[in-house]
Amino acid sequence: MDFESLYRQHVQAVFRFAMSITRRRDIAEDLTSEAFLALHREIDSIDPAQLPAWLLTVVRNRARDLWRHQAIEERYAIDKKPAATPAAPPPSSLEEWILEGAGLKPIHRLCVMLRYVSGMTRAEIAAEIGISETQVKGHLQYALSLLRKAHGVRQV
Amino acid sequence: MSEPRDWDADEREALEGLGDELAAIRRKHQDAPSLEMLRAAEADALPPDLKARVERHLQDSAWSRAVVDGLRETGADDRLDAPSEDRLLERIMRAAQATPRTPSRRWVPAIAIGGLALAATVLMAVMVPRPGRETAVAPNAAPAPPGVQPAIVDNAPIAKPDRFRLAYAKPDVKLSPSALAWRGDAAANPFLRELAPAFEAYRAGDYPRAVAVFDRLSAVYPESIEVLFYQGVSQMLAGNDAAAIGPLEAASRLRNTTFADDVAWYLAIAQQRSGTANARARLVALCRDPGVHAPAACAAVAQLDASSPAPGK
Numbered sequence: 001m002d003f004e005s006l007y008r009q010h011v012q013a014v015f016r017f018a019m020s021i022t023r024r025r026d027i028a029e030d031l032t033s034e035a036f037l038a039l040h041r042e043i044d045s046i047d048p049a050q051l052p053a054w055l056l057t058v059v060r061n062r063a064r065d066l067w068r069h070q071a072i073e074e075r076y077a078i079d080k081k082p083a084a085t086p087a088a089p090p091p092s093s094l095e096e097w098i099l100e101g102a103g104l105k106p107i108h109r110l111c112v113m114l115r116y117v118s119g120m121t122r123a124e125i126a127a128e129i130g131i132s133e134t135q136v137k138g139h140l141q142y143a144l145s146l147l148r149k150a151h152g153v154r155q156v
Numbered sequence: 157m158s159e160p161r162d163w164d165a166d167e168r169e170a171l172e173g174l175g176d177e178l179a180a181i182r183r184k185h186q187d188a189p190s191l192e193m194l195r196a197a198e199a200d201a202l203p204p205d206l207k208a209r210v211e212r213h214l215q216d217s218a219w220s221r222a223v224v225d226g227l228r229e230t231g232a233d234d235r236l237d238a239p240s241e242d243r244l245l246e247r248i249m250r251a252a253q254a255t256p257r258t259p260s261r262r263w264v265p266a267i268a269i270g271g272l273a274l275a276a277t278v279l280m281a282v283m284v285p286r287p288g289r290e291t292a293v294a295p296n297a298a299p300a301p302p303g304v305q306p307a308i309v310d311n312a313p314i315a316k317p318d319r320f321r322l323a324y325a326k327p328d329v330k331l332s333p334s335a336l337a338w339r340g341d342a343a344a345n346p347f348l349r350e351l352a353p354a355f356e357a358y359r360a361g362d363y364p365r366a367v368a369v370f371d372r373l374s375a376v377y378p379e380s381i382e383v384l385f386y387q388g389v390s391q392m393l394a395g396n397d398a399a400a401i402g403p404l405e406a407a408s409r410l411r412n413t414t415f416a417d418d419v420a421w422y423l424a425i426a427q428q429r430s431g432t433a434n435a436r437a438r439l440v441a442l443c444r445d446p447g448v449h450a451p452a453a454c455a456a457v458a459q460l461d462a463s464s465p466a467p468g469k
Contacts, residue, residue, distance in 0.1 A: 004245065007245055007248070008241075011236060011241055011244070011245075012235050012236060012241075015234065015235065015236050016234045016235060017199070019234040020195065020198075020199055020234070021195060021196050021199045021201045022192070022195075022196075023191075023192065023195065027411070027413075028234075029236075029240075029244055030332070030333060030412075030413055030414075031413065032236075032244060033244060033247055033248050033251070033333045034333065034413060036244075036245075036248045037248055037251055037252055037333070040248065040249075040252040041252070059201075060199065060200060060201045062413050063196060063199070063201035063202075064201055064202060064203045065413060065416060065417075065447075066411055066413055066416060067193070067196055067201070067202050067203055067206055068203045068206075068445055068447055069408075069411070069416045069417070069420055069445075069447070093177070094174055094177040094178065094181065095177070095181050095184075095219070098181075098222070099218050099219065099222050105229070106222065106225035106226040106228065106229055107226050107229040107230065109222050109225070109226055110222070110223060110225075110226025110227065110229075110230075111226075113219075113222070113223060113226070114191075116167075116171065116178055117178060117181050117182055117185065118182075119182075121162060128191060129226075129227065129230035130230050130234055131230055140167070141166065144166065144167065144170040144171075147170055147171075148170050151170075151173075151174070
């Protein structure tokens with residue numbers, strides 16, 4: 001199979017995987033490009049049956065390179081921080097509700113966390129997790145309806 | 157980041173009286189790994205040491221485990237549209253055509269499209285300035301990635317005699333895949349055309365002129381990794397190490413995969429040479445890192461410690 005056919009066959013899977021790691025289209029395109037460049041160089045020695053796993057491995061390795069450098073910066077920052085870490089306080093009732101509230105699915109919890117704890121706008125959440133803003137709004141409305149019930153019960 | 161004033165009436169009503177609890181939750185989890193890091197951990201795309209740290213955190217944090225559970229339900233619809241798919245293929249093919257070629261030492265735009273895309277970075281060496289000669293003490297021991305050319309090591313500027321300064325090798329010219337994302341005749345790529353005079357000056361050793369051109373380009377292309385990286389390196393080669401730090405820090409923030417190793421290395425060198433107090437800490441971090449400049453960074457730390465009675469500079 002020629003290179004372009006392999007590209008057409010696998011590019012969406014590779015791009016989707018890169019997006020799942022980075023959530024930034026520009027970086028995901030760079031990673032995808034690098035993976036297929038590597039394939040182009042190695043095409044004579046790659047068994048097509050190894051695809052797309054081989055391509056995903058290239059993406060994963062390139063992503064590790066990125067994180068390795070970010071880790072250097074973090075380590076560098078950590079070296080400058082005081083070492084003492086206070087013990088985490090026990091979860092509040094609201095935190096328990098976010099984590100364990102009946103009726104909430106993981107996507108609802110995530111939207112609540114990002115909106116009300118991380119302070120993101122609906123548009124930012126939509127871009128960050130790859131769903132539409134309308135979906136984000138719907139998830140939040142559903143979660144808040146459950147919160148009202150739980151909050152009302154707590155206050156009784 | 158939005159504040160409560162960004163909430164609509166429904167949200168304000170539902171969350172009324174919970175502000176203190178929300179603030180406490182924020183404080184409690186402010187140091188949790190970012191979404192990006194959790195996502196990368198989930199995809200096994202973190203280096204081993206960082207992955208181990210995240211896994212340890214996840215064992216202890218129900219909060220972050222819930223974030224990961226939520227992330228698993230997202231992103232299924234990410235895809236390239238047809239024009240983007242075609243554009244990316246063109247970009248790949250343009251860069252791929254360059255792979256087997258030996259890059260010219262002279263900047264010629266038409267050749268640069270081919271020769272520079274994957275032409276590689278230089279193998280680094282930390283040089284110890286000595287009277288009358290320079291000795292390589294830590295050639296880069298890491299295997300070169302595919303497409304990397306043999307080393308072209310130029311002498312670094314001579315260190316001033318009053319304080320020890322790490323010497324370094326001049327990096328060769330290379331381009332990121334993004335610089336080649338251009339539809340149509342490669343020679344007509346406006347970005348490469350604008351870069352050409354800067355690289356001409358850089359290759360010719362006319363670093364003040366290179367700095368002037370890269371300074372101008374940085375206003376036009378503030379997020380170009382090529383412009384920021386070579387702007388910083390040109391400043392170093394022109395003898396202005398402190399002036400190199402800003403562009404190199406900006407380059408570092410771009411997190412470009414093609415340049416990440418070199419940006420981290422030259423930033424550390426620029427900081428050391430300009431007397432930045434925390435330069436050694438950055439070199440130590442690079443030394444611990446399994447990256448391509450780790451051996452050189454370890455040697456640099458050793459040289460710094462040997463040259464100074466007060467390590468930590």
